Amino acid sequence: MNIRVLNRPIGQASRLRVVQNHCDAHGCTGCLVRHLAICSALPAEEAAALEQHAGDVVVPAGQVLAREGDTRRYVFTVTSGSLRRIRFLPDGRRLVAGFLMPGDFIGFSGATRYRHSIEAIEDSVLCAFSSQDMRELCDRYPELERELLERACVELDNTRNNLMSLARMTPVERLAGFLLDMAARRKRQGLDEASVALPMTRADIADYLGLTVETVSRCFTKLRSQGAIATDDPQHVRLLQPEALEALAEARG
């Protein structure tokens, strides 16, 4: 059944400490992820309006930002670090529904409660708006709502691609696709796409790809022995033959 026992207690959903007036140094105009974030829908002049509502949240590695079932009070944009979106079945089976990286938006849901828990993989910083403020901003700036819809659609497309992976692709194919996705994200952040950093554990990857840690590990060694990738250490992969990976992940959109 692939149930892993966690020896250390799951991090408590600590009371969110939202620091008002975030990015004191630069404000929204100097925001490092502005070009990636939803805020790019608004002209720079409106930054002041944004800043009035924005606040920063710092989440140390392993801590919980939001807990499944909690009432949704904030929406977030990841500024730095990385997080995982997870859910548990009653018997302990875990799903990782996705990884959240700088520029990603958290808060696409009509539900009044969180449908997934969100845990920090590394120390992370997020820019937070109360759901209410977000609603008001959307009413005031239709471009913002349009941008949100646009992003929700992209997210939907990506999630459907993952469906394809899980339903009909072999373990190696899934891993190849995953590595390419991570590379694409790095490129989006302006980093070198040939070397991919994997902040998450093998267990996270397994629960994301619908496999076991052992299978994930074996797939890594398989790709390595094929010469498609090289791993300096478990968290750092170099894509030696991206074409080979693409051939495997082919037709994932």
Added chain:
Amino acid sequence: MNIRVLNRPIGQASRLRVVQNHCDAHGCTGCLVRHLAICSALPAEEAAALEQHAGDVVVPAGQVLAREGDTRRYVFTVTSGSLRRIRFLPDGRRLVAGFLMPGDFIGFSGATRYRHSIEAIEDSVLCAFSSQDMRELCDRYPELERELLERACVELDNTRNNLMSLARMTPVERLAGFLLDMAARRKRQGLDEASVALPMTRADIADYLGLTVETVSRCFTKLRSQGAIATDDPQHVRLLQPEALEALAEARG
């Protein structure tokens, strides 16, 4: 690899014939799926504005409404019938990413081209708007854009639930969840939720649940022998013990 060979040619993407001024008999105000559809975001008085742009499309069973890769020109709302959203891998593996029922909206995507083909399972009728008209309607009626965002989020939640199914649930659990989903849809349409009609084939269900036809069939017999369901014929299932199904599908949100 689970590749099924289709002996008959795949239906051609026939030129869409959009009949202007749809629902001649009643118009939008008399629309049977209005309460389910995005149009419910607008007051009935605005129906006239809608009708100017709406048109009907009739798709016979087995025919293709939209082909993966085609440029996206229309968005649709299903009025009657049912369709499947599919995609193929180059080697013939198929994924059914979802089923579309009355009230469902087709067109959540920023992409300029369709990411999936859409085929009619039964004879179906859809209400169509050109993407351009839809854009203009959204600009004019912010409530509409908000409704779209709302729906996209619901769709995203549902798709993530499916991820959970595919990644971490056993075949019987997946089937149980699927049957409950179908029952919930029937309820939404005001029909009896204890008896579920399955217009799609076992192959469709298999490709949707990430299984083979054989496994799906065996799961049906398993549920039947447990007394959880009864099947009058393959397309008509009665849910005798919904609680039993829920226990299986537990925690799928």
Added chain:
DNA sequence: CGCTTTGTTGACGGGGTTCAACCGCAGTGG
């Protein structure tokens, strides 16, 4: 140092895929 966690590899077994046969049904055409 002990202890835990993470990652990797090996051996084994089971569940689902694969392969195959069969039935019922709907066309189809002699």
Added chain:
DNA sequence: CCACTGCGGTTGAACCCCGTCAACAAAGCG
């Protein structure tokens, strides 16, 4: 009317991939 065919669904038997169980190395940390 009845063979013939194709298709959808079900069931059985064999195989094999991946999950399970186990052992071990390396790294982090008190």
